[in-house]
Amino acid sequence: MTRGLNLTGLKAMRNNSSRPFYLIPYYLWIALFVIAPIALIVYYSFFDISGNLTFDNYKNFFSSVYLRLTLSSFWYAFLITVFTLIVAYPTAYWLTKTKHKQLWLLLIIIPSWINLLLKTYAFIGIFGLYGPANRFLKAIGIGEQQILFTDFSFIFVSVYIFIPFMILPIFNSLDKMNPALIDASRDLGASSWVTFRRVIFPLAINGVKSGIQAVFIPALSLFVITRLIAGNKVITLGTAIEQQFLVTQNWGMGSTIAVFLILFMIIIMMLTGQRDKGGMANGKIK
Amino acid sequence: MGKLSKKGKAYLAVVFIILYAPIFYLIFYSFNSGGTMSSFEGFTLEHYGAVFSDTRLIIILMNTVIVALLSSLIATAIGVLGAIGIVFLRNRKMRSAVLSLNNILIVSPDVIIGASFLILFTMIGVKLGFASVLISHIAFSIPIVVIMVLPKLQEMSDSLIDAAADLGASKRDILTRVIIPFIKPGIFAGFFLALTYSLDDFAVTFFVTGNGFSTLSVEIYSMARAGITLTINALSALIFIVTLGLVIGYYSFSQRASRNTPGTGGL
Numbered sequence: 362m363t364r365g366l367n368l369t370g371l372k373a374m375r376n377n378s379s380r381p382f383y384l385i386p387y388y389l390w391i392a393l394f395v396i397a398p399i400a401l402i403v404y405y406s407f408f409d410i411s412g413n414l415t416f417d418n419y420k421n422f423f424s425s426v427y428l429r430l431t432l433s434s435f436w437y438a439f440l441i442t443v444f445t446l447i448v449a450y451p452t453a454y455w456l457t458k459t460k461h462k463q464l465w466l467l468l469i470i471i472p473s474w475i476n477l478l479l480k481t482y483a484f485i486g487i488f489g490l491y492g493p494a495n496r497f498l499k500a501i502g503i504g505e506q507q508i509l510f511t512d513f514s515f516i517f518v519s520v521y522i523f524i525p526f527m528i529l530p531i532f533n534s535l536d537k538m539n540p541a542l543i544d545a546s547r548d549l550g551a552s553s554w555v556t557f558r559r560v561i562f563p564l565a566i567n568g569v570k571s572g573i574q575a576v577f578i579p580a581l582s583l584f585v586i587t588r589l590i591a592g593n594k595v596i597t598l599g600t601a602i603e604q605q606f607l608v609t610q611n612w613g614m615g616s617t618i619a620v621f622l623i624l625f626m627i628i629i630m631m632l633t634g635q636r637d638k639g640g641m642a643n644g645k646i647k
Numbered sequence: 648m649g650k651l652s653k654k655g656k657a658y659l660a661v662v663f664i665i666l667y668a669p670i671f672y673l674i675f676y677s678f679n680s681g682g683t684m685s686s687f688e689g690f691t692l693e694h695y696g697a698v699f700s701d702t703r704l705i706i707i708l709m710n711t712v713i714v715a716l717l718s719s720l721i722a723t724a725i726g727v728l729g730a731i732g733i734v735f736l737r738n739r740k741m742r743s744a745v746l747s748l749n750n751i752l753i754v755s756p757d758v759i760i761g762a763s764f765l766i767l768f769t770m771i772g773v774k775l776g777f778a779s780v781l782i783s784h785i786a787f788s789i790p791i792v793v794i795m796v797l798p799k800l801q802e803m804s805d806s807l808i809d810a811a812a813d814l815g816a817s818k819r820d821i822l823t824r825v826i827i828p829f830i831k832p833g834i835f836a837g838f839f840l841a842l843t844y845s846l847d848d849f850a851v852t853f854f855v856t857g858n859g860f861s862t863l864s865v866e867i868y869s870m871a872r873a874g875i876t877l878t879i880n881a882l883s884a885l886i887f888i889v890t891l892g893l894v895i896g897y898y899s900f901s902q903r904a905s906r907n908t909p910g911t912g913g914l
Contacts, residue, residue: 387729387789391748394786398763399751405766452662455655465659467898472666474890476847478864479883482871483669486676486684489875493672493685524666582756585849589871599758606762606854616766619759630754 399623405616418617427601431621434597437512438580441519445576446569448520449527453568454561456528457535466532473525481589484518485509488590510592518590519580526579527572534568535561570633577633578626598622670887677880684875694881701878704866710777711846711863718784719841725785726792726841727834731826733793734800749790760787761854768855775857783855784848788841795837795901799830832903839897843890 409415421427452469459465472480488494488508495505508514538561546556582599595601598618605615651659672684677695681688698704733749736742752760764786768779803826811825827834849864856865863882870879 383728384732386725387732390725390729390786390789391745393767394764394789395748395751398760398767401766401770402759402763448662451655451658455651455659458651458655459659467894468663469666471891471894472670474843474847474894475670476849476864476867476883476886476890478849478867478871479673479879479886480669482867482879482883483673485871486875487669487672489685491683491685496685521665521669524662578754578756582758584758585868589868599756602758602762603854606765612762612766615762619762622756622759626754626756 402616402619402623405612406620408613410611410613415613418613421614422617422621427618430595430601431598434581434601437516437519437596438577440516441523441580442573442576444516444520445523445527446572449524449572450531450569452524453528453531453535456532462536466529469528470525473522477522477585478589480522481518481586484514484521484590488514509590510594512591515586515591515596518586519583522586523576523580526575530571530575531565531568534565538564574630574633577629581625582622598625670883673880674884674887677877677884679877679880682875682877684877684880694877695885697878698881698885704878704882707861707863707866710860714777714781714784714862715842715845718781718845719788719838722785722788722841723792723834723838726789726837727796727827727830729789730793730796730800730830731822733797749793751790752787753790753794757848757850758854761851764851765854775855776860779855779857780852780860780862783851784845787848787851788844791840791844792834792837795840796830796833799833800826803829832900836897836901839893839900843893843897846889846893 406418407414407416409417456462456465456469486492490505490507490509494508498504498506542560542564543556546560547553551559581597582602583597584600584603587594587597587600588603595604598621602615602618602622605611605618609615676684676687678690678692679687680691680693729749733742733745736745760783764779764783765775768775768782773779773782807825807829808821811821816824847864848862849868852862853865853868856862863886867879867882870876
């Protein structure tokens with residue numbers, strides 16, 4: 362780097378940062394839309410529906426209703442993450458072996474850019490009483506079933522939606538791996554299963570971690586799928602927040618659930634965190 | 648590396664079919680003259696006609712596009728300046744603190760962003776409607792732009808700025824004639840990403856939109872809750888095409904952003 366005599370330009374820019382007037386909008390944004398909203402959520406969590414200062418919301422949260430809700434939300438998010446991982450890992454693995462892998466990856470990602478509502482809506486038709494899923498069940502002799510508004514449909518649709526988000530980070534970390542390591546492992550007599558278990562999987566674990574992070578947190582907080590597919594049952598923390606804010610209008614309780622959701626999110630991110638920069642550069646996360 | 652086995656190919660094929668089947672299922676039935684998504688009776692374009700003859704829907708569509716364009720333009724301006732500011736922050740700790748704050752909205756679940764913005768707007772007295780939706784979209788797009796622009800800025804060598812300053816460029820010249828042209832691909836990529844996020848957003852808008860104002864996703868949600876209408880299918884076919892165009896646009900910019908690595912950049 363040329364850091365010799367010509368520090369003038371750098372200084373000119375650096376001096377700017379001591380009076381960064383061009384940064385005012387950005388810092389204003391941080392203050393107003395990053396810090397203030399979180400502070401407001403915490404603040405509101407201490408008020409009840411008629412505006413009295415209280416700890417009741419927290420007490421309520423630890424009552425059986427909300428504890429059961431939290432547990433079931435975690436259970437669903439866990440199931441969704443596990444199934445997504447089971448589908449996504451082999452896909453990512455085999456994708457790295459295709460000839461035009463970037464193109465194939467792009468094709469995998471494109472569905473993730475299609476609006477979530479539309480994909481969910483498609484399943485209202487597919488899983489409907491006269492939809493293709495039921496026609497298939499009828500054809501193989503099982504007969505019509507109520508598929509919509511069941512746990513199965515909720516988990517299936519969620520897994521469908523999250524698959525690309527899980528594939529992307531796993532693909533990236535598998536793709537970054539040095540192929541010589543695999544050759545070495547095979548040369549030293551490891552079977553392909555042992556190579557996978559002892560070499561490939563541990564080396565690509567960071568991709569799995571970011572994938573889990575990218576699926577688990579939204580799975581806790583999604584409310585669209587539960588509303589449209591799971592038939593108005595409140596089964597995730599996200600649905601509960603939406604319900605409290607927009608239906609019951611109890612912002613205090615909604616904020617309290619949101620506070621806990623933020624806490625869970627931080628814990629999950631710490632558990633799945635990693636030093637290097639995560640692979641969320643392209644593809645939509647949320 | 649080993650080649651793709653037969654088993655692998657079959658597996659990938661199944662995954663691709665599952666990923667695309669629902670989308671093409673929707674589009675297929677948008678041409679159905681029967682009113683359902685279960686039996687195809689005959690070919691028709693009437694549902695597309697319904698989309699374009701429904702003035703309410705057209706207004707909503709225009710709202711959506713205006714919000715998306717305006718919010719991503721403003722977010723790009725603020726985000727680019729913010730990214731430049733972050734790069735030139737002297738204090739390392741300060742820089743990583745600002746970066747962490749920047750990323751909070753990217754990782755936050757939509758419900759939380761929506762709920763907290765709803766509280767914010769109610770508190771400071773912004774009427775729910777166009778303004779609140781636009782401001783929210785700007786707010787959640789800014790960090791995306793910053794993230795897209797930062798790598799380009801970090802790639803830029805200090806000596807470029809030094810040289811410009813030595814040659815007598817003012818700060819303003821350095822910004823507009825050295826830095827901005829250099830990071831242009833990043834700026835476009837950020838703009839495109841912001842645009843798609845805005846067009847795609849449902850949850851945040853759902854919280855902060857009042858009664859009078861609606862965007863396409865919110866409208867689709869209320870239509871879908873009422874049941875199956877093939878108008879949604881026609882809409883989704885149109886949205887699919889637009890999305891495809893945007894993805895291709897975004898990828899061509901970000902490809903260019905990563906390919907144009909001049910010799911001066913990097914180490």
